[in-house]
Amino acid sequence: MSNQEKEPMFSAKNLKLFTAPLGRDNPITVQVLGICSALAVTVKLKPAIVMALSVTIVVAVSNVVIAAMRKYIPDRIRIIVQLVVIATMVILVDQFLKAYAFDVSKQLSVFVGLIITNCILMGRLEAFAMANKPWPSFIDGLGNGAGYGIILIIVAFFRELLGSGTIYGYPVMQKIGIYSTGYENNGMMILPPMALIAVGLIIWFQRSRNRSLIEKK
Amino acid sequence: MNSLRKKIDKIKPHFTEGGRFGKLRSVFEGLESFLFVPKKVTFKGSHVRDSIDLKRTMSVVIIALLPALLFGAYNTGLQHFRSIGADAGTLQMFWFGFLKILPLIVVSYAVGLGIEFIAAQIRGHEINEGFLVTGILIPLIMPIDIPLWMLALATAFAVIIGKEVFGGTGMNVFNPALTARAFLFFSYPAWMTGDKVWTEGLTKGQHIIDGFSGATPLALCAAGETTKIPSFMQMFIGTIPGSIGETSTLAILIGALILIVTGIGSWKIIVSVFAGGLGMGLLLNAFAVNSYMELPVYYHFVMGGFAFGAVFMATDPVSGAQTERGKWIYGFLIGIMSILIRVINPAYPEGVMLAILLMNVFAPLIDYFVIQSSINKRLKRAKIATNNLAR
Numbered sequence: 001m002s003n004q005e006k007e008p009m010f011s012a013k014n015l016k017l018f019t020a021p022l023g024r025d026n027p028i029t030v031q032v033l034g035i036c037s038a039l040a041v042t043v044k045l046k047p048a049i050v051m052a053l054s055v056t057i058v059v060a061v062s063n064v065v066i067a068a069m070r071k072y073i074p075d076r077i078r079i080i081v082q083l084v085v086i087a088t089m090v091i092l093v094d095q096f097l098k099a100y101a102f103d104v105s106k107q108l109s110v111f112v113g114l115i116i117t118n119c120i121l122m123g124r125l126e127a128f129a130m131a132n133k134p135w136p137s138f139i140d141g142l143g144n145g146a147g148y149g150i151i152l153i154i155v156a157f158f159r160e161l162l163g164s165g166t167i168y169g170y171p172v173m174q175k176i177g178i179y180s181t182g183y184e185n186n187g188m189m190i191l192p193p194m195a196l197i198a199v200g201l202i203i204w205f206q207r208s209r210n211r212s213l214i215e216k217k
Numbered sequence: 218m219n220s221l222r223k224k225i226d227k228i229k230p231h232f233t234e235g236g237r238f239g240k241l242r243s244v245f246e247g248l249e250s251f252l253f254v255p256k257k258v259t260f261k262g263s264h265v266r267d268s269i270d271l272k273r274t275m276s277v278v279i280i281a282l283l284p285a286l287l288f289g290a291y292n293t294g295l296q297h298f299r300s301i302g303a304d305a306g307t308l309q310m311f312w313f314g315f316l317k318i319l320p321l322i323v324v325s326y327a328v329g330l331g332i333e334f335i336a337a338q339i340r341g342h343e344i345n346e347g348f349l350v351t352g353i354l355i356p357l358i359m360p361i362d363i364p365l366w367m368l369a370l371a372t373a374f375a376v377i378i379g380k381e382v383f384g385g386t387g388m389n390v391f392n393p394a395l396t397a398r399a400f401l402f403f404s405y406p407a408w409m410t411g412d413k414v415w416t417e418g419l420t421k422g423q424h425i426i427d428g429f430s431g432a433t434p435l436a437l438c439a440a441g442e443t444t445k446i447p448s449f450m451q452m453f454i455g456t457i458p459g460s461i462g463e464t465s466t467l468a469i470l471i472g473a474l475i476l477i478v479t480g481i482g483s484w485k486i487i488v489s490v491f492a493g494g495l496g497m498g499l500l501l502n503a504f505a506v507n508s509y510m511e512l513p514v515y516y517h518f519v520m521g522g523f524a525f526g527a528v529f530m531a532t533d534p535v536s537g538a539q540t541e542r543g544k545w546i547y548g549f550l551i552g553i554m555s556i557l558i559r560v561i562n563p564a565y566p567e568g569v570m571l572a573i574l575l576m577n578v579f580a581p582l583i584d585y586f587v588i589q590s591s592i593n594k595r596l597k598r599a600k601i602a603t604n605n606l607a608r
Contacts, residue, residue, distance in 0.1 A: 013241055188404040199377060204382070 009135065017139045021147030024210055028151040029203045033119040036175045037111050038152055039195040045168045047107045048156035049149075050097070054112060056145025057096040058089040059121050063141035073130075082125045083116070121150055155198045163189030225249055244334055246343050265356040271386075274481055275349040281475040282353055282481075282529065284468035289461040290314035293361050295400040296458055297417040299433035302426035314361075317417050318461060318539045319495045321356035324365050328372040329355075337379050347386030347393075347535075354394035354529060357462030358570075359401075367405055371397040391577045392536045395570050401424065402570070410566065411433065414459055415458035426596075431458050436558065439566045452519040466518065473528040482532040483543065486548040490527035493552020494518065501560055509560055517556055526569035536577040540587040547583055556574065 022119045034055075036149045041051045062085045066073075073081050097105040105112065115121065124144050129137040129199065160166055165173030165185050188194050207213045231237045232245035250372035293312025297317075305313070337344040355372055372438060373399045379396035380389040402409045413419040419431055434446040434457055447457050455465025463469075476482030496512030505511040517523060531537060531551050538547035551572050558568025 182366070184367075184405055184407075186404045187406060188400065191403060200382075 014136055014139050016148070017136055018143035021140075021143040023087050023147075023151060023206075024213065026147045026151065027120045027123070027144050027198065028148055028207075029206050030213060031120075031123070033123055034148055035196075035199070037114060037118060038148075038155065038199060039192045041108060042152055042156040042159055042195050042198075043163065043190055044107070044160050044166075045153065045156045047104055048152045050101065050104045051108060051111065051147070052152050053148025054093045054097070055115055055120070055148055056142060057120065058086065058093055058115055059124055059145045060141030061128040062089050062121060063124055063137040064134045066125050067132055067134040067137035070130050071134075078126075078130065079122075082122065085118050086121050086125070109163050120144055151199065151202060154202060155195055158198060159189045159194060162186050163194075200201055241338075242415045244337070244344065250603065251424045253352055269354070272346045273351070277479050277481050278350045278529070279353055281472035282312065282350075282462070284359065284471040285357060285462040285465060285525065285529075286318075286353070287311075288455055288465040288468040289357060290318050292455055292457075292464055293317050293417055293461065295456055296415070296431070300425045300429050300431065302429070314417075317361055318356060318437070320365060321359060321361075321363070321461075322353065324368050325355045325372050325402050326352040328369045329376050332373060332376045336385065340385075342402045343383075347380070351375070351393045354422050355397050355509065358398050358525070360409065360461050361417045361461055362414045362419065363401070363408055367401060367408060371401045371404075374400045380590060380604060387535055389535055389585065391574055392533045395530055395574055396577075397578075398570055399574060410436075412458075415460070433457065433566070438512065438520070439563060441508060443512055446516075449516060449519060452516070460522060460525075463522040466524045469528050473524075476528065476532065482528065483534075483537070483544055485544040486532050486537060488525050489545045489548030490531050490555075491518065491551040493549040493554075493557050494523060494527075495552070496549075497553045497556040517559070521559070521567045522569045523555060525529055526573055527551070530569075530573050531576075536580065538580045538583050538587075540584045543583040545588040546587075547576055547580055550579070 021027060022027050024030065028035065028038055037051065037055075041047045062082070066082060069081075090113065093115070094105070097108070097112060123143060128140045132140070149207070157167065160168075162173065163186055165171060165179075173185070229245075229249075232241060238245070291307065291311045291314055293314030294312070294317075295307065295314075297313060298305040298310060326348075329352045330350045333344055333348050352372075355368070355375070359368060375397035379391050379393045380386065383389050398409075408414055408420075412430060414431075415433055416431040419425065432440075434452060437443070437446050446452070451457060452464075455467060457464050472505045473482065473487055477484045477487070494517055495514055498517050501510045502512075502514060527548075532547060538544050551569075554572035554575060555569045558565050558571055562568070
């Protein structure tokens with residue numbers, strides 16, 4: 001125990017907690033968690049970025065809180081305790097968005113509230129925060145939030161560009177004058193199934209680059 | 218023929234593993250077996266081998282599609298000259314339409330086969346000939362005015378997302394041609410619906426004579442104008458606006474006959490699709506509250522893509538049900554869904570595409586229950602037999 005306390009704040013082990021979820025341990029493409037919100041909020045970049053930030057904040061702070069009280073939580077009611085912590089955080093984030101970013105909050109509508117049921121959160125609390133100290137838990141939360149967010153932003157980038165012809169609201173396609181050549185926005189990009197296909201393509205891409213992720217038959 | 222065979226045999230060693238063009242052996246094999254029956258011999262156990270292989274099967278389907286294709290070419294010309302109010306001979310109409318359809322077919326084959334060849338190279342397996350039929354089906358279910366780049370995109374989507382990701386020919390869940398159409402339908406609805414896209418030239422703002430309407434019978438029905446639709450005979454022969462190959466029920470029935478006689482297409486599926494459509498149509502007639510629901514049932518068979526879907530799409534041996542009893546259920550449900558979506562859902566004037574795609578998903582489930590029920594029946598019989606023995 002004592003030599004662990006001497007561990008530097010940004011040791012290689014701690015840094016790995018942050019980088020692993022970005023790549024080979026990604027919550028969406030490898031663990032396939034939190035898919036529903038990834039489909040719902042990725043039509044445009046702005047809500048996707050806000051959603052990514054919200055989830056990152058909620059998972060990081062809840063991780064710290066749970067890690068801090070992990071020794072005092074009775075095992076039999078731990079899920080309820082975890083849910084209370086998450087719900088508190090989600091309500092705080094929701095109220096904050098309503099106060100300072102009302103239009104985005106309206107676009108995200110129910111999905112901010114649904115962060116409570118996002119599997120990534122429960123997964124991190126159960127698998128990591130219940131067995132680790134607050135600082136590593138914080139890094140783990142940031143890493144998983146970022147891993148979730150990066151996929152959201154990639155998907156939203158392509159869906160907004162190909163579906164609406166804009167990037168973060170800026171009409172790129174119109175500016176480069178591609179419409180006069182007969183090009184048209186792809187209506188299917190705006191529909192949820194295309195997000196599923198986009199996530200699938202990212203998984204395909206990732207697996208073909210990192211063959212160790214492919215399951216053995 | 219013999220000299221061709223000799224030439225192929227001469228260059229063949231270059232295309233075997235380790236040869237000069239060893240990497241291109243899947244391409245070579247694909248082309249070789251297109252010309253000659255593959256000389257494959259099985260080594261383990263005994264297999265019953267038919268002289269008809271996958272390529273021959275596909276060729277028969279293409280022959281069955283020819284009447285619809287040829288009539289489609291004629292009808293394209295007919296609709297075009299009708300819209301500008303000009304007179305033209307039959308041959309002139311046919312030639313005009315043929316020249317308009319040709320680019321669609323070329324693009325569809327070039328993109329689809331290109332991807333198949335590349336996929337075969339990457340995966341190191343033989344080229345699958347599944348695209349031979351898909352490549353001709355895709356243009357036949359498109360409106361004539363579809364931009365070529367959209368067709369190319371949809372074909373690429375259908376082959377990659379609809380087929381290759383599942384493992385290539387024989388592994389696809391959905392009918393690839395319908396996947397292409399569904400992709401376009403949801404991506405660029407303006408090019409797949411309405412009353413302009415079905416006649417050549419209308420979307421380019423071409424001059425049309427007064428009183429001409431390019432609306433399909435289904436669109437007229439969906440708008441509640443059931444009295445304006447063409448006569449039954451016109452729709453049966455197919456001189457109406459619509460996707461290229463779907464308008465003529467007569468041509469499609471000739472194709473159906475070829476498929477059934479050669480045993481390539483399942484007559485059970487074709488018959489049960491029509492039976493399902495008949496049942497649903499009669500049901501709607503019985504509870505009719507508007508003029509579309511009152512429409513006589515047999516009209517549904519000659520409008521839109523119902524016949525084409527039943528004969529060429531639902532009978533796809535890969536995405537359809539495999540078990541004999543399953544085929545009846547599968548086809549019957551397609552018929553029901555098609556008419557139901559067509560008449561009840563105002564957002565989709567045509568329901569055949571969605572009905573078949575939907576039932577593609579259910580086909581494995583139908584097969585599973587058919588097989589399970591058969592297993593249970595036999596188990597029961599076996600139990601009674603052993604009980605009798607024990608007594």
